[in-house]
Structure formats: C-alpha cells, structure tokens
Amino acid sequence: MGPGRTPTPTKPRQGAATRGTIGESTPRPDGILKATGEFAYSSDLWHEDMLWGCTLRSPYAHAEIRSIDVGEALAMPGVHTVMTYADLPAETHYGLEVRDQPVLAAGRVRYHGEAVAIVAADHPETARRAAARIKVEYAELPLVTDEATATAPGAPVLHPGRTDRHAAHAPHPNIVHRQPIKRGDVAAARARADVVVRRDYEVGMQDQAFLGPESGLAVPAEDGGVDLYIATQWLHVDRDQLAPVLGLPADKVRLTLSGVGGAFGAREDLSMQAHACLLALRTGRPVKIVYNRYESFFGHVHRHPAKLAYEHGATRDGRLLYVQCRIVLDGGAYASSSPAVVGNAASLSIGPYTVDNVDIEALALYSNNPPCGAMRGFGAVQACFAYEAQMDAVAAELGLDPVEFRQRNAMEQGAVMPTGQRVDSPAPVAELLRRVKARPMPRPGGSADVRELPGGLSNTSHGEGVVRGVGYAVGIKNVGFSEGFDDYSTARVRLEVLGGEPVALVHTAMAEVGQGGVTVHTQIARTELGVAQVVLHPADTQVGSAGSTSASRQTYMTGGAIKHTCEAVREEVFRRGRERFGADHPGWADAELLLAGGKVVTEAGEVIGDLAEILGGDAIDIEKEFRHRPTQPFHPETGQGFGHVQYSFCAHRAVVDVDTELGLVKVVELAAAQDVGKALNPLSVVGQIQGGTTQGLGLAVMEEIVVSDGARVRNPSFTDYLIPTILDTPSIPVEVLELADDHAPYGLRGVGEAPTLSSTPAVVAAIRAATGLRLGRVPVRPEHLTDT
Amino acid sequence: MEFLRPASWEEALAAKAEHPAAVPIAGGTDVMVEINFDRRRPDHLLDLTRIAELYEWQTGDQTVRLGASVPYTRIIERLAAELPGLAIAAHTVGSPQIRNRGSVGGNLGAASPAGDAHPALLAAGAEVEVASVRGSRRIPVEEFYTGVKRNALADDELIRAIHIRKAAGPQQFSKVGTRNAMVIAVCAFAIALHPDTRTVRTGIGSAAPTPVRARAAEDFLNAALAEGGFWDGGRTITPSIARRFAELCAAACDPIDDVRGSAAYRRHAVSIMARRTLGWTWEAFRAGGDTTGDTTEGGARCA
Known part of the structure; x- marks a missing residue:
C-alpha cells in the first residue's frame, strides 16, 4: 500500500445535479422521532x-x-x-x-x-x-486501588499467568501496557532551558452517561x-x-x-x-x-482516571525545548481497550506542538477499580488537560500571552510528532487559536437574571463574589484505529430501476449511535450515483464488518466504503452501457462519464444513456471493503512509528463567571474552531462539535464517578453523577475550517472527538484566570475553589 | 403489593389505621424511585391522589393552609406573594415535570434533610396538620423532623396540610448544588424577616441530620437589631453583625462529608448564603419593596 492506495479525489461534477448530496445540511431522519419520544430504542x-x-x-x-x-x-x-x-x-x-x-x-x-x-x-x-x-x-x-498498591512488593497479582502480547514488556503484571516515547535529548535541552515548569495533574473518572x-x-x-x-x-x-x-x-x-440511545465508547x-x-x-x-x-x-467501562506528571522547558523567547511526562491511567479490573488508550495518551501527550526533545511514559494499571476503556477522546482527553495547563503555566512564567505562546510552538503541516511521524496534511493549530481569540467577547456579567449567574436557579448569588475569567486550549486527536490495526469497513450497494425510478440500496454494518451516518451515507450515495432515492438497509452482520463507531472514524471509513463501492457500481453501469450502446454514440468512449438523475452524461453535459435501458430489470449489486492507509505499531522502547492515520484539531475559548466565595461556576460561552477537512453534513458537524464541547465542560466542572471506601462506586445515579443541563450549557459558537486531507475520502477529517479534548482545559483555564488558583484536578469542585 | 385508593380523607385515615405500614403516595417523585430500585417494598401503597382537598389551599389572615399535595408548580405560580421563601425553594426542586407532581407534604413525609421545602418552612414558621382516626393535631415544623428521614408522624397518621405564616416581610431561599439547575442540595439556607414581631428566623437544609433553625444566630441577630434600633432606623446592617450572624449560622450546622460535598464546604457555604440572604432581605425591607428582596428582574421566580 502507500499513498497510491488512496482513492483519487472524485471529480467535483459527479452528483452536482443531484439534491441532498455531500456538503448540504441534512436533517436526521430519526430526529423528530427522538425529540417526540417515538423512536424505538x-x-x-x-x-x-x-x-x-x-x-x-x-x-x-x-x-x-x-x-x-x-x-x-x-x-x-x-x-x-x-x-x-x-x-x-x-x-x-x-x-x-x-x-x-x-x-x-x-x-x-x-x-x-x-x-x-x-x-x-x-x-x-x-x-x-x-x-x-x-x-x-x-x-x-486485599485491594489494588492505585499505582502504589498495584506495584508494591507482594501486591496481589490480579491476572496471574498473563500471556497477552503486552505481558512481556509490561514492567509489572499489574501493568496492562506501558508505552515510552523518546526523541532527542531531554537532559541537554533541560540544561539550555530558561524556564522549567513541573506540575502534577489528575483527571477523575468520567462516565459516558448515555441516556439509553x-x-x-x-x-x-x-x-x-x-x-x-x-x-x-x-x-x-x-x-x-x-x-x-x-x-x-x-x-x-x-x-x-x-x-x-448514545454510546460515547461505552x-x-x-x-x-x-x-x-x-x-x-x-x-x-x-x-x-x-x-x-x-x-x-x-x-460499562468508564473513562480512565489519570495521574499525570509534566515538566516543560522553554527558552526566554518562548520556544518549547523539551517535554518530559508520565501518565498513569487506571484501567481497573480488566484490560478492555487500555492498551490502545495508553498508545494514544503517549503519542498525543505533548499536544499539537513541535517539540524536538521528549521523554514520555504512559501506562495503564490493572486494579480493583471499575474497568475503564473507551470514551470519546480516548486517552487524548487526559493528556490535553495536563499539557494545556502546562502551556498556560509556562506562558505565565515567561510573561507571554497564552495564545501567543501556543502559536509560537504550534505544529503545522510537515511537523514531526514525538513518534517520528510526519504530519502530512493540514494542521492549522495557530489559525484555530487565532479564530477563537478574534471572536467578539460575550457581554459582561452582572445579569439581573439568576439563570445567567453561577448557581443558576438555586439563587445563590445576585452578583456577589462573581468574577469573570477567560481561558484558551487546543488539542490533537487521532482519527481511525492506529498502531498497525487492520482497520476496514464494508459497504454493499445495490442499484436498480424500480417503477422507472433509479434506487440505490446501501447496506453496511455501521452502528448509528447518533453520530449521523444515517444522513451522511445517504448523501454520499446520492453524490456518487446521482440518484435521488437512497435506502439504507438495517445494519446487521449479513454484510461485512463496518468496524467500530468510534475513533471519529465512521464517516471516513464506512463513508469511504460507500463511496468506494458506489464508484465500482458506477463503473459497472458504464461498462454495461458501453457493451450494449457503445457504438451508438461517440461519448461512450469518454474516459470520464457521470451518472445524474438516472442518465449517463458526458463531461460536456450531453445525455448519452438511460439507466433504465442499461440495467433493464437487472440490478448491480456490489460489496467491497475499504481500508485507510496502513499504520505501524509504536516501537516498545522508543515509541517511534507511523502510528496514526489522521489527526484532527479543535480549539476553544472559554468565558466563565465564577462565584469565588461559593465556588460555583457558570460557563458563559465556549467558542470552538475546528478543521473538519470537508463538512459532509454541516448541520451534523456543528452538532458534533457542540456535543463534544458540552461533554468536555461536564468533565471540567461536575462529572465524576466517585470510587472510595473499598473501591466501591459511591454515586451510581443521575442524582449524584451530574451531567450538564441546558442551564449549564453555554452558547457554543462554532467556526468550521475545511482544509482537505488528501489521503481521506473527500478530504474529510473525523469530527466527533477533538472538541471533547480542548473544552475541559479551556474551561479550567478560565476558572484559573478568575480565581488565581492552580487547579490541577478535574472535575473542579466547589471545595477546590473555596479551600474547604 | 396492594394499591389502596381511598376516595375521601376519612377513607384514607381508615385505611392507614388498618394498615399502619402502608406508604402514602401522591406525586410519587420520591416513593416511586424507592420502589423502582427495590429499596422499599411496602405491602400497601396508599394512593392519595383522589382526595381533592389535599390539592387545595386557603389563605387566611395570618396563614396559608396548604394542602399536603399542592404541587410545587402551583406554589410558584399562585403563592409567591404570600409564601415567597417557599416559592423560591419550590423553584429549585428538580425539573418542571417533578415540580408538577412533587409537593410539600411529600417533602415532609420523606423528611430527607435535603428536602428543599424544609428551610423555607422553618424560616417562615409553620405547623404541620396531621390526622388519624383518633383525631388531628398540629406539630410545629421544628418538632416534625426527628432524625434522618424520620418524622413525628405516628404509624396511623397522615399529613393533611401545612399552616404557614404569611410573609410579613422579605424572605429568601438559597441552595448550593454543583449544577445550575435540577440538582439535589449540597446545603440550603432560608431566611425570613418578621417585622411584625421584629424577629428574623432561619432554616438550614442538608447540613445536619435534620433540617434545623440556626437559633443562636437568630437570637444574636434579633438582639443586635433591637439594640441598634435597626428596625426603626432603616439602617443598613453593619458588616460585623452580618459576619457574626453568618458565623453562627455555620456553627448551627452539623454536616457530614459525602459524595455531594465536604462538611467543611457545607459550613462555609451556609455562612456565605446566610450573609447574602440577610443582605438581600434586609435591603428589601429598608426599601419597603417586595417580599423576596429579589431585585433581580424575573429572577428566581421565572423560567
């Protein structure tokens, strides 16, 4: 494989004459049913x-x-x-x-x-x-509840006799997987640093809290x-x-x-x-x-809680020289997807910045805590909270504006990751930051309506103690399955003419969990086959695997599979057309024909064939697999390797009001800017960004599964595991960039996870700005803000 | 489980006498959660929803007689002038759907220290009218709460109504939760100024095994206001009085550490809420304004 394996970008004209194609905002077919309570779960x-x-x-x-x-x-x-x-x-x-x-x-x-x-x-x-x-x-x-009890001499081994592929290089049987990454010379860089910031961070256990x-x-x-x-x-x-x-x-x-009814990894x-x-x-x-x-x-599994220790060194003029970090994830009782979460946490641990010298270690523990695994952001969320806090801390040490400091170190296309992987598609990190910073600020506080104040309807403040803060963050997330995984999707497409109307049936095993495949897949088939009527077959195992609806991958992968299969169907239409009618019109000899409205059209726009005549009563029915470009495992000692398919980037600016006496927070606005390569369904893209942003806000200020008192879950209910209500959810203006990734179908970039990363550190940065507190742990609780 | 559906108050009392372990249910916002999670499996449920009088209220000269099942939504919409503290508290209960069904009688029956109505009842001054086939009696609300989720009801008694003093001065209610709506109280505080008796009363929720009044704080404040001639002089309360009042309110707490909050935070938050709500109500009293002291246009009472 290699770059040549990637399908060439489609001629923009295919599908141009059809409505409901890619790039159009398309409402969900199940939207009203879900809003009115009629959808069958x-x-x-x-x-x-x-x-x-x-x-x-x-x-x-x-x-x-x-x-x-x-x-x-x-x-x-x-x-x-x-x-x-x-x-x-x-x-x-x-x-x-x-x-x-x-x-x-x-x-x-x-x-x-x-x-x-x-x-x-x-x-x-x-x-x-x-x-x-x-x-x-x-x-x-006896219980294993953290790194100390997991690796203490004589600690109970939770899974004796391990034979899994990570066992050999795990430093202790209670460590599921450990991934170091080393590049450059951290010791030499440290000696040159004008400023060194070393801090510890902690991320609590978040739950996906799907409603179904x-x-x-x-x-x-x-x-x-x-x-x-x-x-x-x-x-x-x-x-x-x-x-x-x-x-x-x-x-x-x-x-x-x-x-x-929702998934988010759970x-x-x-x-x-x-x-x-x-x-x-x-x-x-x-x-x-x-x-x-x-x-x-x-x-279900939860998001890994994490303890993170970071050291950043920079020069006086604001250049990052090195990053050293150690990330300890608690995987709980069973492995689930801990190894892959470790790979993500390690490889994305320094954020979307160019740093030549790194010494990184990430690992996941086996413990007697609840098993942890996949959740939106998958290892990148924990790291982003820490590295973005570090970026603010270093900027403060240097007396630099935090956005300016980030922009000076922001990666661009061509940058090299800590893993040695060159970023070979647009990486508009500085531009995303510029956009959120350039937005007009929301109007100042001092509202007369308690719903707009910290505490909301609980009527705790009429303005007393309220201080506004502003914070920024940006993050990097991989798209698709990484580290050499054979990641593919399958689509079966059947094209026939029924009652004079061309109809495409699209059959995949894609799990629609709310991400919007049900609109995007229809749009892709309309685009590629030029037909108005597209029917999605129920997802089942009677067709080949679609892979997981996770890792922000389904539009890329199953969307890619549908595109790929539709192209094959289209070519088969043309082949049959040429076979039967090739002699009738010279246009059939054209290399590039189009399908539009049930007709075969030349590039010049001349109709030369009719689908009904070409197919007669026959159907074209093709099932094909689609793969993204191959990746490589990370080296077990150095972490080097072409590990990820694609990267996605999102930046946030948070504006918060904090009741500094009661420690209550009202997020006033959470502006986002994200590069999505190509927005296939812009309405759905904005929805994904707003949803991910809100889930990140939840981690910042309220969402945590409390495990204590004998490793027991203390708050397994929505009375005590709080997720944001609409009064906790601010206005979320979204700016969408579309810088194509040439390796991906239509140039698209997976959308769903990146906004979940930077939302959390942006909110916490804003709370720090309002309070002057260091705040090394999320969720931030009123106790942390009031020293109680 | 048997579902008893009395058509009248007398039938309800008879049923309760016959089945003293029967659990009364009206809105079901608390009882049904317990049943759904199998934490409670009574032999008899006593459905009170057919008894119309429990959904009614009467406004007298001094008090409002609030039927035990009057939903919070009605209190917010119809009784905000007479019972402003309770109306603000009612608005912090759950979601609109819960407020449409939940009632003060249910709050009292459950007697959870986190019940939102309790602090407002304590501050306003209230009596709980309870009845059985043996007769009826009125229990001052301070004496109604006897322990965590325990109340003064005898086995054969039902709550019929709550007699709450009509506001003669500004009242406020404030509650801390770690979310800006639809949240159970970490702790709560209510205050009512009673210019007619020149007293201030308080109520604290979720910061002790039962809802409590901060009596030492009330005594201190009442004395300070009297000695300083504040009721007549229309003066602003001095910061030192407010601070001392807040400290004494915090001292009235006997909180625990739990997943909702630390004991130290609860004490701290009660002191802040005490100071703020005292300021709001006193300034409203000085201004001779509305009874909530809520200068916030459309504030807590809308939405």
Whole structure:
C-alpha cells in the first residue's frame, strides 16, 4: 500500500445535479422521532413469550467466591434458569484486546459490580427477586486501588499467568501496557532551558452517561443459532467475542442493530450481550435484558482516571525545548481497550506542538477499580488537560500571552510528532487559536437574571463574589484505529430501476449511535450515483464488518466504503452501457462519464444513456471493503512509528463567571474552531462539535464517578453523577475550517472527538484566570475553589 | 403489593389505621424511585391522589393552609406573594415535570434533610396538620423532623396540610448544588424577616441530620437589631453583625462529608448564603419593596 492506495479525489461534477448530496445540511431522519419520544430504542424491543434476564453483581471489589447456591432462586415460580460460571458451555472469557474478562465471575471477583450469576424469569421483577436469593459466599481479598498498591512488593497479582502480547514488556503484571516515547535529548535541552515548569495533574473518572441503558433481545433460532437485536458500536466485534462463548460458529450468531440511545465508547465492550444469548439458548425462549440506570453505571467501562506528571522547558523567547511526562491511567479490573488508550495518551501527550526533545511514559494499571476503556477522546482527553495547563503555566512564567505562546510552538503541516511521524496534511493549530481569540467577547456579567449567574436557579448569588475569567486550549486527536490495526469497513450497494425510478440500496454494518451516518451515507450515495432515492438497509452482520463507531472514524471509513463501492457500481453501469450502446454514440468512449438523475452524461453535459435501458430489470449489486492507509505499531522502547492515520484539531475559548466565595461556576460561552477537512453534513458537524464541547465542560466542572471506601462506586445515579443541563450549557459558537486531507475520502477529517479534548482545559483555564488558583484536578469542585 | 385508593380523607385515615405500614403516595417523585430500585417494598401503597382537598389551599389572615399535595408548580405560580421563601425553594426542586407532581407534604413525609421545602418552612414558621382516626393535631415544623428521614408522624397518621405564616416581610431561599439547575442540595439556607414581631428566623437544609433553625444566630441577630434600633432606623446592617450572624449560622450546622460535598464546604457555604440572604432581605425591607428582596428582574421566580 502507500499513498497510491488512496482513492483519487472524485471529480467535483459527479452528483452536482443531484439534491441532498455531500456538503448540504441534512436533517436526521430519526430526529423528530427522538425529540417526540417515538423512536424505538433497544430497550423497547418485545417478543411473544420472551423471558427477562437479570444479573447478580458482586458487592465487593475484590473477593474469592467460596460458594454459590442457586437452589432457592431456581425454585421460585416463574424462574426458568439460573446460570453461573459453572454453567458456561464453551469459552469463559472475552475482551476487546485481551480476553481476560469472565462472562460470569470465575471463582473471584475483581471489581464492585462484576457479574456473578444470571437469571431468566417470566417477569423482570421475578428475575430481580430471584437474583437476590442467590446465596454467594465471598471471602474478601486485599485491594489494588492505585499505582502504589498495584506495584508494591507482594501486591496481589490480579491476572496471574498473563500471556497477552503486552505481558512481556509490561514492567509489572499489574501493568496492562506501558508505552515510552523518546526523541532527542531531554537532559541537554533541560540544561539550555530558561524556564522549567513541573506540575502534577489528575483527571477523575468520567462516565459516558448515555441516556439509553444497555439493552437487547436474544432470540434462539431453529438452526441452533441465535439472533441478537442489540444497541452496540460494532456488531462484528460483538459477534466475534460472542460466538466462542456460545460455542457456535460465527455464522450462527446473527446481530442486528437496534435503536441506540448514545454510546460515547461505552458500548464498545460487551455488556448484556453474552448473558442474554446464553439464557436464550439455555431456555429456548427469547430473552430480553434491560439495565436500569443504577446497573448501567456498573454495566460499562468508564473513562480512565489519570495521574499525570509534566515538566516543560522553554527558552526566554518562548520556544518549547523539551517535554518530559508520565501518565498513569487506571484501567481497573480488566484490560478492555487500555492498551490502545495508553498508545494514544503517549503519542498525543505533548499536544499539537513541535517539540524536538521528549521523554514520555504512559501506562495503564490493572486494579480493583471499575474497568475503564473507551470514551470519546480516548486517552487524548487526559493528556490535553495536563499539557494545556502546562502551556498556560509556562506562558505565565515567561510573561507571554497564552495564545501567543501556543502559536509560537504550534505544529503545522510537515511537523514531526514525538513518534517520528510526519504530519502530512493540514494542521492549522495557530489559525484555530487565532479564530477563537478574534471572536467578539460575550457581554459582561452582572445579569439581573439568576439563570445567567453561577448557581443558576438555586439563587445563590445576585452578583456577589462573581468574577469573570477567560481561558484558551487546543488539542490533537487521532482519527481511525492506529498502531498497525487492520482497520476496514464494508459497504454493499445495490442499484436498480424500480417503477422507472433509479434506487440505490446501501447496506453496511455501521452502528448509528447518533453520530449521523444515517444522513451522511445517504448523501454520499446520492453524490456518487446521482440518484435521488437512497435506502439504507438495517445494519446487521449479513454484510461485512463496518468496524467500530468510534475513533471519529465512521464517516471516513464506512463513508469511504460507500463511496468506494458506489464508484465500482458506477463503473459497472458504464461498462454495461458501453457493451450494449457503445457504438451508438461517440461519448461512450469518454474516459470520464457521470451518472445524474438516472442518465449517463458526458463531461460536456450531453445525455448519452438511460439507466433504465442499461440495467433493464437487472440490478448491480456490489460489496467491497475499504481500508485507510496502513499504520505501524509504536516501537516498545522508543515509541517511534507511523502510528496514526489522521489527526484532527479543535480549539476553544472559554468565558466563565465564577462565584469565588461559593465556588460555583457558570460557563458563559465556549467558542470552538475546528478543521473538519470537508463538512459532509454541516448541520451534523456543528452538532458534533457542540456535543463534544458540552461533554468536555461536564468533565471540567461536575462529572465524576466517585470510587472510595473499598473501591466501591459511591454515586451510581443521575442524582449524584451530574451531567450538564441546558442551564449549564453555554452558547457554543462554532467556526468550521475545511482544509482537505488528501489521503481521506473527500478530504474529510473525523469530527466527533477533538472538541471533547480542548473544552475541559479551556474551561479550567478560565476558572484559573478568575480565581488565581492552580487547579490541577478535574472535575473542579466547589471545595477546590473555596479551600474547604 | 396492594394499591389502596381511598376516595375521601376519612377513607384514607381508615385505611392507614388498618394498615399502619402502608406508604402514602401522591406525586410519587420520591416513593416511586424507592420502589423502582427495590429499596422499599411496602405491602400497601396508599394512593392519595383522589382526595381533592389535599390539592387545595386557603389563605387566611395570618396563614396559608396548604394542602399536603399542592404541587410545587402551583406554589410558584399562585403563592409567591404570600409564601415567597417557599416559592423560591419550590423553584429549585428538580425539573418542571417533578415540580408538577412533587409537593410539600411529600417533602415532609420523606423528611430527607435535603428536602428543599424544609428551610423555607422553618424560616417562615409553620405547623404541620396531621390526622388519624383518633383525631388531628398540629406539630410545629421544628418538632416534625426527628432524625434522618424520620418524622413525628405516628404509624396511623397522615399529613393533611401545612399552616404557614404569611410573609410579613422579605424572605429568601438559597441552595448550593454543583449544577445550575435540577440538582439535589449540597446545603440550603432560608431566611425570613418578621417585622411584625421584629424577629428574623432561619432554616438550614442538608447540613445536619435534620433540617434545623440556626437559633443562636437568630437570637444574636434579633438582639443586635433591637439594640441598634435597626428596625426603626432603616439602617443598613453593619458588616460585623452580618459576619457574626453568618458565623453562627455555620456553627448551627452539623454536616457530614459525602459524595455531594465536604462538611467543611457545607459550613462555609451556609455562612456565605446566610450573609447574602440577610443582605438581600434586609435591603428589601429598608426599601419597603417586595417580599423576596429579589431585585433581580424575573429572577428566581421565572423560567
């Protein structure tokens, strides 16, 4: 492969005569249904004769299971089966990268909330009560809760006898993966530095807090297989983990995407999938499982909490000389996607800046805390909070404007990453900062309406103690799967003429989780085939894998696959046309023909063929795979390697009002500027940026899963895990740049994650500006602002 | 679980006498959460929604008799003049949907120290009218809260109404949460000036096992205002009086550290809210203005 592998950019004229093509703001087909409560989510699934599944979870974070007695539960009327580890028919473990997670606890539980047993009953309440009657005898074990307890002499090893590919280079068996990156000479650079800033940072455990809890319906099939209707982010990776656990060949485990109520990474790992399928196959009845909000907090992985130590050195004239950093991520009880999160945190750890000398170390721990894995921003969020705080601190030491200091060190196209990878597409970091800084400021505070003041409707201030602050941040996120992963997507496109109308059917396994594939994929097919009518087939495993709806990759990857397949369909139309009608018109000899409105058109605009005549009653039906350019693993010692497909950049300016006496914060405005390469659906692009920005605001000032008191989750509810309401969400003006990445379809750049990075440090920088406090931890709590 | 649906108050009392463990339910904003999470599984639920009088209120010379089930939304819309402190507090309860169903009777029945109505009732002065087949009685609200989520109701009693003193002067309510809306209280503070009796009363929420009045702070302030002739003189309260009042309010707290906030922060925040709300109400009193002292146009009472 290589650059030549990338499809050449499409002639702009294809699709020009069609409406609803790429670049047009297109409303979501499910938008009104969702807003009015009529959309069917996976929790709304129903089947005649179905049973309800329920999970019994561990009350302890680390314990040996001495015995399990299911007798009383099984004897309850209405209970059809109870299953424990002993009842598993085949493989007993699964996992995204490392198969270390038991389907049901195998003699030992490693985190508070781990699944121990499952029940199927004819009523959800019966299932819940039966689960409560399962008697489990636990013997508590010593806890691993942080780096010190994980690596102390004699520390309990959570996963003895590891054979995974990271085990060999992990410095301790309780370290999932460690990635160093070394370039240049940090010691020599330190000796030359005029200013050195060394600080510690901490990021709390954020939850994805999607609104549609984990849910799905497993239906046993006559062929001995199972059909699973499920809200997930990647149908095929679910299937590939399920089939061995169920003891079935992959083709007997069929998944269909159901209505997904948000994901943000939390649906990358399996939750209730295996449990529902096991119960369905065991009872021969359809089984539905729906978590409630409480269980949902235990049912999915969270964002890795992190401790970060950073040292930056710079010259008096504001040039960064070196960065040394160490990032410790808490991966919790099971690996999930910790290795990839480590790779991201390490490779993106210094931000979108050019620094010749780096000494970087990132690692993830195994602990008895809740498992952590994918969440929007994926390792880059934690790093961005720290490096942007450092940039402000260094600028302050130098007496430089923080934006000016960032711009002096901002990377550009051609810059070299700490990994040695050259950034070979636009990197408008300085320009994004310039744009957010140039925006007019929101009007000054002193509002008469409490809703516009810190505390809001709680009526805590009528202006007393309120100080305004302004802060800036910018971040860098990779797009697509990295480090040599064979990342591809598949699209099947069928073109036919029905009732005189050309119709394209687009079939992919893309999980629509709210990101907007349902509009963009239609737009791409319209563009490439010049047809008005495009039908999206429901996503299922009857077509090849689309890869995950994560890493900001679906528009690039499945969008790319649809484009790629549509091009093949178009060429097939032309081939058939030439075969049948080539002699009728000299235009058929043209190299570049177009499809528009069911006609074949020459570049000069002359209609030379009709799709209805070319196809007759036949359909063209093609399924093809699409790959982005290959990447390489990072070297285990030096971290060098062409590790990432693409980078995306977003900058924020936060304006906040802080009640400095009560420690309450009102974010007044959070302006964003992002380069998206090409906005396929501009409406959706702005929505993604505003959504990511808001999720970053949540991490800055309120969102944290509190784990304490024996590694227990203390706040598994929306009463105490707070996410921003509309009164916490400021005006978010968005500027979109479109600087094409020539390696990507249409030049596009993944959008969804980058805004989540810089939002958090921008808000905290603004709070620092208002209070003069150092604030090394997020979320910032009133206690931090009032020293209480 | 049996669902009892009395059609009248008398039937409700009879049902409660027959099933003393029955859990009364009106808006269900608290009880249903408990039931849905299986934290509570009573043998009987006593549905009060058919009893129309519980949704009514009467305004007398001195007091408002507020039916136990009057939703917060009604208090905000209809009783802001008579019960300004309670109206502001009502507006901080949950979301509009919750305010449409939740009621002061429910707050009292649950007796959570975080209930938003409690501080406003304490500051205004209120009595809880409770009844059973044995008869009815009125319990001063200070004596109603007996412990964390415990109240003075006998097993066979139901809350019928709350008699709240009509505002004779400015009242305020302020609540700290770590979100700008729809948030449970980290701590809360209410104050009511009673120019008719030349007293100031307070209420503190979420900063002790029960809602409490800061009595030492009230005594100090009442004495200071009397000695300094503040009620007659129309003078601004001196910073030292305000500071001492705030300190004494903080001292009235007996808070805990929990996931919502530290004990130290709760004390601190109560002192700040005490100082600020005293300033707002006193300045409103001096100006002879409206009863909230809320100079903020469309402030807490809109939206």
